[in-house]
Amino acid sequence: MEVGAVVCLPRLSRVAVCGGTHGNELSGVYLVRELLKVKKKVMVEEEEESVSVVIVLSNPRATQQCHRYIDTDLNRCFTHATLNGPLSDTTPYEIVRSRELNTLLGPKGSSQAVDLVCDLHNTTANMGMCFITYSDCDWICLHIFRHLQMEIPDIPMRFIHFDVSNKESYSLDSVGKHGFAMEIGPQPHGVVRSNIYTAMKGGVQHMLDWVRLFNSGKMFKGGFVDVFTMVKHIDYPRDSVTHNITAVIHPHLQDRDFCLLHPEDPLFQTFSGETLRYKGNEPLYPFFINECAYYEKGIALSLARKKRVMIPPIQVETS
């Protein structure tokens, strides 16, 4: 790629906005319900739109019960293997549902898949607004991210990259040609906070605005984006017999997502009050610090390396 050369990319005709993939992450649940209500009202005008927006409540049964999931985590069901495995009467609900969503928005990896999936999530961690993707060179996602950074300057915003192959990518957003999870926190699961809801609503509106501008032929300048690539997860110290945690996130680390963690910095505090320190030999950026849903996954926090990615100017292809 020549520096400064405009990259031309196909138009984004179909965009999916999904919420309730985790049924107790309520900003996305209520935003999707609100968007569905508004969409009904403006159906006539929508025909003239340059983009068709599909709005999806991903896990209606879990949402109904305000649980993360019914049988298994829906947002781990979109691997090639799970989408193509055998089905039976005892197949977990979420695996059945992942097929339905793959039919509606995919099939994953095919030319019929929607052009972009934006999947709405909340976290109990103090992460501000994050894009979580499987690519550090998806110019569409990176340009949308930069657009939101400029349009919503009052919310800390980071771009997180999970380096997983397309075949092994497991989350709903991997079904689209482009896709990202929009993760916003801190918000307790089962609760909706006006500030977090409003940030998510603004994020989705600016994302759709960007898509319309892109489709209309606007050229977007290149530039730099800081990308946080996940390096490893760290679990809580646990009792070897009961598997119960024996320590919590240290008060000096709690709520300090994306503040560089150095070797020997405090990491955990045991229930009796002892400090345990970070024993890695490289400073890394912590995130998902004390996320509620990750206790069962064995993740107390994740660690990332930061790099600066140059993104090229882009424009829609003209046919």
Place this chain on the structure above:
Amino acid sequence: MEVGAVVCLPRLSRVAVCGGTHGNELSGVYLVRELLKVKKKVMVEEEEESVSVVIVLSNPRATQQCHRYIDTDLNRCFTHATLNGPLSDTTPYEIVRSRELNTLLGPKGSSQAVDLVCDLHNTTANMGMCFITYSDCDWICLHIFRHLQMEIPDIPMRFIHFDVSNKESYSLDSVGKHGFAMEIGPQPHGVVRSNIYTAMKGGVQHMLDWVRLFNSGKMFKGGFVDVFTMVKHIDYPRDSVTHNITAVIHPHLQDRDFCLLHPEDPLFQTFSGETLRYKGNEPLYPFFINECAYYEKGIALSLARKKRVMIPPIQVETS
């Protein structure tokens, strides 16, 4: 009662510290586990103690699953009617469990009941540390509260009074001769934060210290305590058909527990962005603002009236 006259009260021989009454309120769950571990180690010394401390994990099955409850809210099962109703094979787990706890710590209202129950709770609301009781003239609870206020000056502390008769009192702490819920927040359910855990641990330690001092014959001076008496609950605006909420706590009210709410102050913000105002005609103190577990109970916040209660000096009865 003569002003300044010392009130003599029976010694507190048996104290219960309970956690996990709601299985996803994790500070209490982990504090109880820690106390049980420590108690095992110091069993020999304990025989010389002036007070016998019973440590109870109230709802082990809900704790195991990290849910508030299995079948029904355990902390509503301790009314006279529920404790004495019929049992069958289909009786909800928590009703069966409430009988067990009533046998262990009560029977409620009898002379065999433990002298004091301290039941540990967490809330997603920004309430700091609160004592929640059914009485505004239980000198034991009020004196313990004052002691903690003096010993832990860095945590905002309030005394909440639910004006409910002894027969209709429904929570576990009502089983003791004296009792209170120690409610600390904000902490998401299913998460344990070191600052909240440490505050709770300190609260329990200072409570037990006070009991030992009281039993040893120390006289505690009288004084004043601000008591917040619950006046009413306010539910979220809801859709009349789906019963889904249509608005959330207004950003100006969120996290402002115990800040006086005046008529016409912002109360809710609808999902489309409209502000709804408080229509009461008396300024009141809001608390339990946006508590996760109360969405299903139809409570967006509770409102209280504040009064100043004079508490007398007290001392243990000498036989």
